[in-house]
Structures are given as structure tokens and as C-alpha cells.
Amino acid sequence: FCCCDLMGCSASKSVRIKETTNEKPAMTGGTTYPDTLTVVADMPRGYKIEYLTDVEGNLRYFERFIERSDVLDRDTEGQLVIKDNCYFVHGGDACDKGAGDIRIIKQLTSLKKRFPTQVFLILGNRDLNKLRFGSELAEGEQGDIDPEIVYWDPRHTLYEEWINTHNDQPGTLSTLQWMLECTMGSPTTFESRRTELSELQECDRKDILDDDVQNSFINSVQPDGQDPWMLEYIKMGQLALILGDSLFLHGGLSAKSIGTIPGQVVDTDTNTPLTTWCTNLNQFLRENVESYMEHPKWRKTSGAGKRTRGYEPILDYAVPNGNAGNTVIYAEMKKHGGKEEDKKVDEYLRSNGINRLLIGHAPQGECPMVFRMESGLHIIMADTSYSDMSKADDKESPDNRGDAISLVTVTKPHTRVDGVLKNGDEHGYTLPINSKSEDEAAIGRLVDGYRVRTKLKSTGDIIGYKFTGFKCHVKTWESLDDLKS
Secondary structure: OOHHHHHOOOOOOOOOOOOEEEEOOOOOOOOOOOOEEEEEOOOOOOOEEEEEOOOOOOHHHHHHHHHHOOOEEEOOOOOEEEOOOEEEEEOOOOOOOOOOHHHHHHHHHHHHHHOOOOEEEEOOHHHHHHHHHHHHOOOOOOOOOOOOOOOOOOOOOOHHHHHHHHOOOOOHHHHHHHHHHHHOOOOOHHHHHHHHHHHHHOOOHHHOOHHHHHHHHHHOOOOOOOOOHHHHHHHHOEOOEEEOOEEEOOOOOOHHHOOOOOOOOOOHHHOOOHHHHHHHHHHHHHHHHHHHHHOOOOEOOOOOOOOEOOOHHHHHHOOOOHHHHOOOOOOOOOOOOOOOOHHHHHHHHHHOOOOEEEEOOOOOOOOOEEEEOOOOOEEEEOOOOOOOOOEOOOOOOOEOOOOOEEEEEEOOOEEEEEEEOOOOOEEEEEEEOOOOOHHHHOOOOEEOOEEEEEEEOOOOOEEEEEEEOOEEEEEEEOOHHHHHO
16 A cells, blocks of 8 residues: 555546436535445446455455456555546445554545546445444443443443453443444454554554544544544445446345335335435435534433434444345345245346346355346355454454455456465356356356355366355365266
8 A cells, every 4th residue: 555545645537437327415514525426327348347345454355456456556656546447346344354444444535536437435334333433432422321322232242241341441442442342343443453553653552552542433433533534435435336237235135125215205116216216325325424424423302302313324224124124234135035025126126227236244255155046137245254264353463364365357248256265276257147158057056055156267176155154164066067966
């Protein structure tokens, strides 16, 4: 990385977009909300899209992706750039489980600012939940003031219990540590932030005080702060994106969530056009971010009523079962296709011109998982954040990927997956749209309970995965004939 990316230097380079849906609402507080493309309906000839998702603060993984990328590059000053006629999509959850949050977020934000029509940042739960800091870490707040804040997880460790277990003192610092560990699924993030701050400041970890780490989190989302880098990233992000025949969401799509917008009554029988729904989802996001910008702290209510936050709807949308379960951030698609209502999702997307749905959020092991539906829809699940968990709990520099890496590349005729498994084996395949090729038809099939995932480049062996909880079982077939038998 280079200091230019961290400081947000500007450059000029873009690709001509023939037809777009473009919204430009203004933000308050002396700033302007960035242009957001929801739909690029007419893609340029020979386009190429690279998709990366759930990097989760893993700087080594991020840099290795760039090294292998055919879309991203670095200029002579080391600044991240994107090639002509190319697009890059990050699918959400850019932070939390590595010592690279600040550097990754700032590079992606800088890239988006300089190439707004080629770079897209889908927001995930780990991105949006950082807005909680604006209210829950405000002066005078601590974790036991409102025990109903963490309503989505009734089994979470309560703040008072956490304080007693850690022999800690009530206050902002312990509230932050409790929030990360017990309400955000980020038990290593406080210490990994200390590591990153020490690397950025070129000093020993012991020279980074707890207050320094605490302030790093609080200042990252302060609307009037000097460097609100996390908030800037969220302002640049979106919930949904359509590029040609491909739909990008963070978590996925369920039948009951089609067309739904929090706080709005939707007639599900009308089948709202996908482009309209995605545009409305992004507008919903922007309205909530604007509300946060105006007033990030709690608002008092008269009488004995609960305190409120104007941006509560987007916080709720980004938690398990948020919006009564109708959320594209937390939709579960690992078992998609097993229910009759799943056909409604496939038919809805296909009738709206979608051939591919690309999602993250749910870990899939060392390489992406593909579902090939009878309708012709391809669902590509590309969160590989649990590739190698041997160092996932390292407090200073956690790493849940090891040497595994995968690139998903989308072009008009096909989807290409390339990468390396954690043992160093190169793997990959090309998945044509509407192809009847027997060789590639193996990808995505369910055989003896194993989902066929990829092919080894060295031997041609076909690899299948089966999960028991988070434990991954692997099966290998030496050839397509072996698999058929």
C-alpha cells in the first residue's frame, strides 16, 4: 500500500457507461453524498468484473488478491488503480478479523472516489454495525444502560457479567471491548487494531495505549471528526448492485424479502421490478446514513419512552432476523433450492434478466460454492474467510485464510474461478452461461452429499466439500467418469 491511498489522492480514469440508474441525493453537514450507481444495464463490449468479498481486515489476503488480479493494479507511486473496461466489486464485511482494517478501508475508499463508475462497495453487517459506536460509545454511555440493545442475540454475555469476568471497570473502554467481543463477533479486533496502529506509526505495540485503540474506533465514525475513515467507506457503499446480468448482494435473497423496504408497505403480488427495488434499497441506506450524519447519538423521548436513533432501521437491517427476517444482508442461501419457495427467487431473478447472483457473508471453505439452478440461474457464494483457521484466534495478527485465495471473474459469456487451496494446490474452472458442457457441468452438483466445488489444475482431480457445522469434509474424484460412477 502507499500513503497516497491512505490520504485519498485523486486521479482521473474511467470507462464509458452507456446506460445507468444514478441517484445523487445531498448529504447534510457541509458534505455531499457520492454518486451511487445501482444499475449498469448496458455493459461495454469485452467487460470484466472481479469480485472479492469478506476480506475482514486481512491485509495479506487483500494484497495477494491484488497481485493476482487482472483488473486492479498499482501505479508508479504504489496507488491502487483499475484498468479500463473493468469493474471491481467488494461484497461487504471489509473489516474486523485482521490487522489491516484501516489500510484496506482507506484504499478501497480512495479507489471508489477516483473510479466511481467502475468500483462498487457492497456493505455487510460488519461494516454497518460500526454506526453503533456513534451512540453506544458517546460520553456517559456504557454497556448496561440499555440491556435491550442487543435484542437479536438473547444468549449474548451481558456487560455486567463480562465486567466481572474480566475484573474490569465500567466505562467507555470496557464497553467497546465488550461490544466487539460479545455483540459484534470480533473477539480479536481490539488487539489487532493495536497491532495495526503500531505498524502505521512504526512503533512497538506496547507504545499503543488502550485509549489510542479506543479513540481509533470512536473517531472512525465521527461525522465531524478529522478522519472518519469508516464512515467515509459506509457513505460510499450500497446494499445492492446490478451489473449487466449479474446481481450483487452481501448475504442473499429469500422469497419473502423480494421487494421489501423497511418501514414501507409492499404488495408482494406486484413483483416490483428488480431495478426499482435495488434503487429503493440503496435510497433507504442513504436516508439512514444521512440521519446518522445529522445526529449519531441517542435521542431522548418524553416521559418513560425508550431512547431512539434515527438510523435504527439500517442497524436492524444488518443483524440476524432484522426487518422480520427480510434482509439481503443476513439471508441464508446455503440450502437454497430445497424448498418450493426458492423457485420464486430463481424465477424472479431470471424474469428480471439476471443470470448470476454473487454473494458473500456465509463462509464456504477454501473456495467459492456454486449452485446451478434448473432455471439457469448461477448462485456464486464467495466468502472464503474460514479457509484456514489455524491462526484465526491470534490476538495480535489473526488470519483465517492462510495461503488459500480465490478470484471470481465475471464476463459476458462465463464466470471464471481461480485460486489456491490452503495446501498450495492451484485450482480453477470456467463456468459458461447456458452451457451444456459435461466437464464444467460437474461444478455445483451434489454427489453423495458433497457439493462439487472446483478442479485441480495439476491433476484434473475434482474436489467436493461437505460441512458439518463449521467442519469441512473433502472428497476427491480423479476424473469426471469417476464422479459419474
